Every structure is written in structure tokens, then in C-alpha cells.
Amino acid sequence: MLLQPATHKQITGLYGIKSDTSLYDFRIRQLSVSCARLYKAVMQKVKYTLKHIGMMLLLSMGVFSAMAQNQPGMVIDQIVGVVGDNIIMQSEIEIEFAQLRKEFPQAPDTMKCEILKQRLVDKVMLCKAQLDSVVVSDDRVEGELEKRLQYFARQMGGIKAMEEFYGKSITEIKATNREKIKDGLLVQEVQQKALKDIKVSPTDIKKYFNELAETDSLPFYSAEVEIAQIVLQPKVSKEAKEIAYEKISELRERIVNGESFNTLALIYSDDKGSATNGGDLGFFTRGDMVPEFEATAFRLRPDSVSKIIETKFGYHILKLVDRKGDNIDVRHILIRPKIFTTDIQKARELLDSILWQVKIDSITFEKAAKKYSDDVQTKSNGGFITEGSTGTTKVPIDELDKSLYFRIEGMKAGEISEPELITLPGPDREQAWRVLYLKSESKPHRANLRDDYQKFQAIAENRKKAKALNDFINKNKKQFYIHISDEYKNCLSIQNFIK
Numbered sequence: 001m002l003l004q005p006a007t008h009k010q011i012t013g014l015y016g017i018k019s020d021t022s023l024y025d026f027r028i029r030q031l032s033v034s035c036a037r038l039y040k041a042v043m044q045k046v047k048y049t050l051k052h053i054g055m056m057l058l059l060s061m062g063v064f065s066a067m068a069q070n071q072p073g074m075v076i077d078q079i080v081g082v083v084g085d086n087i088i089m090q091s092e093i094e095i096e097f098a099q100l101r102k103e104f105p106q107a108p109d110t111m112k113c114e115i116l117k118q119r120l121v122d123k124v125m126l127c128k129a130q131l132d133s134v135v136v137s138d139d140r141v142e143g144e145l146e147k148r149l150q151y152f153a154r155q156m157g158g159i160k161a162m163e164e165f166y167g168k169s170i171t172e173i174k175a176t177n178r179e180k181i182k183d184g185l186l187v188q189e190v191q192q193k194a195l196k197d198i199k200v201s202p203t204d205i206k207k208y209f210n211e212l213a214e215t216d217s218l219p220f221y222s223a224e225v226e227i228a229q230i231v232l233q234p235k236v237s238k239e240a241k242e243i244a245y246e247k248i249s250e251l252r253e254r255i256v257n258g259e260s261f262n263t264l265a266l267i268y269s270d271d272k273g274s275a276t277n278g279g280d281l282g283f284f285t286r287g288d289m290v291p292e293f294e295a296t297a298f299r300l301r302p303d304s305v306s307k308i309i310e311t312k313f314g315y316h317i318l319k320l321v322d323r324k325g326d327n328i329d330v331r332h333i334l335i336r337p338k339i340f341t342t343d344i345q346k347a348r349e350l351l352d353s354i355l356w357q358v359k360i361d362s363i364t365f366e367k368a369a370k371k372y373s374d375d376v377q378t379k380s381n382g383g384f385i386t387e388g389s390t391g392t393t394k395v396p397i398d399e400l401d402k403s404l405y406f407r408i409e410g411m412k413a414g415e416i417s418e419p420e421l422i423t424l425p426g427p428d429r430e431q432a433w434r435v436l437y438l439k440s441e442s443k444p445h446r447a448n449l450r451d452d453y454q455k456f457q458a459i460a461e462n463r464k465k466a467k468a469l470n471d472f473i474n475k476n477k478k479q480f481y482i483h484i485s486d487e488y489k490n491c492l493s494i495q496n497f498i499k
Helices: 008-015 031-044 050-060 065-070 090-103 111-131 138-156 159-166 170-195 202-214 238-256 261-268 291-297 341-359 365-372 402-408 449-479 492-497
Strands: 079-083 086-089 224-232 280-284 309-311 314-324 327-335 394-396 420-423 431-442 482-484
Touching: 079 090, 079 111, 086 090, 086 111, 090 111, 111 170, 111 449, 111 482, 111 492, 138 159, 138 170, 159 170, 170 449, 202 449, 224 341, 224 365, 224 402, 238 261, 238 314, 238 327, 261 327, 280 314, 291 309, 291 314, 291 327, 341 365, 341 431, 394 449, 402 431, 482 492
Parallel strands: none
Antiparallel strands: 079 086, 079 482, 224 394, 224 431, 280 327, 309 314, 314 327, 420 431
């Protein structure tokens, strides 16, 4: 509960979009996922571009080379590509392809060519960064390294499990991967600079649309809707906070007087995810937890119990379990102030007053969402739910969660639903009031500029950026020595790298 970033499923669940749809997931993921999406895009002729692929690759660089040691029979020391002074190893290609095959068993061997192509693109941009003396700060490198390490540690079951997997200490793992992270950030800087001025005009959008129309290639879109929402969570009352504070004060006193922290956490903590482990949160580092919690945790002395601290989740007491370098393991007990029936009713009354302002045209629904909604993922967008791959506000009906679909079924464009009390995603199952605004709906149709302008705008921009990046690579690769092993020289996708 204390980790700051929301997960993909939490976000899409709150949006009302099914979490198993093929929307882009911008969490830190391994290169195989990027290649898998590239493969799907090629197979389905989806117009996803190098912008999306490149960004995901940059998020995924730094996958640890120790993985090769866990692939029996894998060649780990053969150079298959060189750009300037930077090399590409066969093991890199094989590891990513093996991961790709796990997710897409039918992925053809030619995908190795696509993996190598992206590696070559990255190395050209890295050489360009080195030539232009691009600099990234040590603090930025360390921050990114910590973020990646913590992600993999959580996937593997903790720092200790990760150390056992790689056969190295956390310090050694950091040392092994620090340069890779730095290289990835340099590539990111070069790419952003190369694409920063790319924009599309209405003429570009119309031109792209006409190209598809002339070749009878306009896609067919399913029924779509534009939906905005206002979500109001009941506010904790002063009385509820006082009750919670008294309870955690009593627990702290019992622990100081000799009772087991672990046992009291198991019985009383409102963080059910850690309560079953006696409140143990496992190892984490700076930046993983909310600031108030983190500030106290890193000042803890062995065997001491912290003072009571307050975060947005409630009241906590902490106890240090272990410390390893920049990582600590603590136990905590969380007492969350309760939401009373009167608090829920007050939130409903506030929402009713907001809707009345919308009804008499004192404020638009979009402005009301920006001002009042508690859903941080949609409020800045005027409450509108967005489609994942293009970011447009028109969402295919078949990507909506069933509960949301049934809620808008029968509504007409322009209507606002009655408030409903919903349970928010997450283990705490918090309640909130939600109203939906159905701005527009469209029937299944052949793509056209009137209904699908946002989509074509996004696709045209990505297309233009893909061309700009390709031109940038073709122009700058001439400055560097490039060698590709004979094994890959027949790959059609990398012929422009072969001199």
C-alpha cells in the first residue's frame, strides 16, 4: 500500500478498461515485451511506431547479463555486432528471444533480426551521445538504477532472492549494471533531442488519411464511446482520526511494555498485505515509500519503535528489521481512520451539489472533474477515460469493463448517470461515489476524419517521428564503424546497416 506508483491493473480497473486488453503498459518491463508487441504489430499491420517501441526499450535496458548464466547451452561470448566502440553480444539477442518465445510461442526466428536492429539503433544513438559529449548526472543514473533494481527485486521476492539468483551482492549487481543504465539514459537524451520538434499539421493528418483511403486500407473501428467521470471519496472525519490515533497509541505502549510487535501487527494492522508477515514490508530503498514514512524508516535504530507518524494511509508505528547498504527492511502497524456512514452521506451531498452546478450550466462537467474529482488518473483530462495505445478519448466498447458497460447501457449521448457507490481497485476496497458523463457514442464504422480525427492525429505524429528517427539513424550511422556478423547479414531489416 505504501508504494507510490499505481500498477497498470489498478489504473485500468479504475478507468473501467479491462486489464487484460492489449493496451500499452509503461511500467518497467523487459525488452522481450517490446519485441512481442513489435511482432504483433507487424503481423496485424497495426500502425504502432518506433516512438512507442523506442520508449519501452529505453525503459527496459539494463536487464542483467547474469540471466545468461541461467540458460544452459547458451552462447554468451560471441560478438554479433559492433558500432563504434560499442559491442552487441549474441547472448543479448538469445536471452531476449527466449523471453519473447515465452509470451509468444509462435514468434518466428526472424524476430532475432528485429531485436538486433533495435540494438544497432541504440548503439548508433549511444555513439552520437558520446561524440556530442552528452552528459547525464550521477544522481540521475543512481536513481534509475535503484528503480530498476527494486522492480526486479519485487518480481523475484526481495533483495536476498535477487542476490541468490545472480550469485552477487547487491553492491556487485549495481556495479555491473551502472554503466548500462547510464548508456540507456544517454540514448534517451539523444532520441528526445532528435524528436523534440516533430509536430503534425492538419495537412499531415489529411494526407495520411488520404493515403489509406486511396489504397482501400482504412481500418474498421468497433463501436466507441467518450466517457468522463467524477469520483468523490468520503473524507475522514476529525472524530475518526482521533479514534485511530488513540488505538495506535495504545498499541505502541503495549509494544514498548514488552508485547510482540509481530503479533499485534497480525491482529490489528489495517495493512493486510503485510499483517500476515507480522507487519514486515521487506527490503526497500529511498523513493519507494511515501515521504513521511520513508523519513522515519531510514532514521530507525535497531530494536527501537518509532514515534507515531501520519501518512495519507493513516497512522503508523515502525520497527527496524534489517539494513543492507541503502536498503532497509521494516515492520509496521497501520491504523486507518474509519469512514463512517455519515462521511459517505456527506460525500454524496457534495456530489449532488456539484451535479446541480453542472445542470444549471454554472460549470461544465469537464471543469468540475478537474476541480473536484479524486481520481488522479483522469481529473487532469477533464475526467475522460482514454484509450491506451493512442491516448484518445474514444474508447472501444469491447475494451470497457463489463460493470462500466452495463452502467452506460441505455444512456444517451449528453446524459449524466445517477451517482453510484463503487469499490475502488486495490486490497483496501475503499468506497467512492462516481458519476459518468456519456459525451458521445459511435456505431461500428469505417474510419473517417470526422469521428476519428484524434486517432489519425496520434498515428500521423508517431509515423512522422518514426521517419524522423529513421532519417536520424541513417544520417549519423555513417560516422561510425559498423560490423555485423555473417550469421545476421541476410536479415532484411538491417540491410541499411551493412556497409
